[in-house]
Amino acid sequence: MIRNALTVDVEDYFHVAAFAKSISRSDWNNHNLRVERNTHQLLDLFDTHGVKATFFVLGWVADRVGGLIGEIAERGHEVACHGYSHQLVYEQSPDVFREETLRSKALLEDIIQSPVRGYRAASYSITKRSLWALDILAEAGFVYDSSIFPVHHDRYGIPDAPKFPYRLTTPNGQSLVEFPLSTASLLGYRLPMAGGGYFRLYPYALTRAGLRQINNKANKPFIFYLHPWEIDADQPRVEAGWLSRFRHYNNLDKCEPRLRKLMSDFQFTTTWNVLQDLDLVE
Ligand SMILES: [Zn+2]
Numbered sequence: 686m687i688r689n690a691l692t693v694d695v696e697d698y699f700h701v702a703a704f705a706k707s708i709s710r711s712d713w714n715n716h717n718l719r720v721e722r723n724t725h726q727l728l729d730l731f732d733t734h735g736v737k738a739t740f741f742v743l744g745w746v747a748d749r750v751g752g753l754i755g756e757i758a759e760r761g762h763e764v765a766c767h768g769y770s771h772q773l774v775y776e777q778s779p780d781v782f783r784e785e786t787l788r789s790k791a792l793l794e795d796i797i798q799s800p801v802r803g804y805r806a807a808s809y810s811i812t813k814r815s816l817w818a819l820d821i822l823a824e825a826g827f828v829y830d831s832s833i834f835p836v837h838h839d840r841y842g843i844p845d846a847p848k849f850p851y852r853l854t855t856p857n858g859q860s861l862v863e864f865p866l867s868t869a870s871l872l873g874y875r876l877p878m879a880g881g882g883y884f885r886l887y888p889y890a891l892t893r894a895g896l897r898q899i900n901n902k903a904n905k906p907f908i909f910y911l912h913p914w915e916i917d918a919d920q921p922r923v924e925a926g927w928l929s930r931f932r933h934y935n936n937l938d939k940c941e942p943r944l945r946k947l948m949s950d951f952q953f954t955t956t957w958n959v960l961q962d963l964d965l966v967e
Contacts, residue, residue, distance in 0.1 A: 687900045688962055690864065690908040691731075691738040691953035692765075692831070692880075694805065695724060695746055695757075698914035698921070700771045702808040702840060703929035710770065713745070719920060721750045723913030728760055730941070734948040738762050739956040741805040741831075744769030744789030751796050758797040763955040765803030766790050766827070773840070774806045774832075775815040783821045790825060802966075803956055806832035809841035809866060816856050823859035828966055831864040831908060831956060836877050848875075849905045850963055862965045864956060867907035869895035880910040885936035889943050893950055900951070906959045909947070916941040 697720040699708045708716075724740075731738055740757045742764060747754050758764050768774075769785040769792075777785075786804070793801045804827045811818050811832040822830055835846040850864045866879040871894065877883045878895035887895075899907045914920055918937040925933075960966040 688954045689906045690956040690959045692910045695742040707925045736953045741765045741767035743767045771807040773810040802828040809834040819855040820857045823861045829862035834866040
């Protein structure tokens, strides 16, 4: 059976890009953290199903709840990097990106006392405008990236990028493994099948059909992502535009029961293990 990558982007509900206009970064400290409790709930759920996962941790969160990050590693999961500030990469300068990425990686490595090899950008914001970020990730010693979403979307996406894990050459000639966010061809469209808001939006049967297509027809692993706040139906509501509110709050109560089904229907492990299965890393 093909092993797939289960990933969690460890951030709180007020960090999401969709709310950036409503909640400024300077205001983050005024919000009570819910990420610790929600992540514990995920860790317990993964234990119940005997699943190991990859946690892409936001540096801002690691700075405040370092104990949680240590616990993630101690419970046998992979700790990877989700940047520091959750600012979109294509809105940063290369210098700012380099500084915050190195800071976040060092912070995580200091906590877990072991190398951090994987990176995922805030809101998949490595696009054609920000491919320079891949140079900086390779220079920083990352082995793989999982930030490229091969779809059309208003905030992210490289629609013609490869659909399955591959070794890419960065613009300045370095080598980096990419695990693109998963998509499936259904009803004549390339649909995102990677988790998050799509997992809450689609009926579970559609998600399962798309993911089975990837495993059984394409014979490839998929990568699935979710956020701790997606299993927290009671989180405080943020004032924002209707589309942002819909994307964030739709079907929050369905996420955890669906996740349980998903974990019985498919095999999961860390991103690193899946890339090893594919001989893309050592
Ligand atoms: Zn994020």
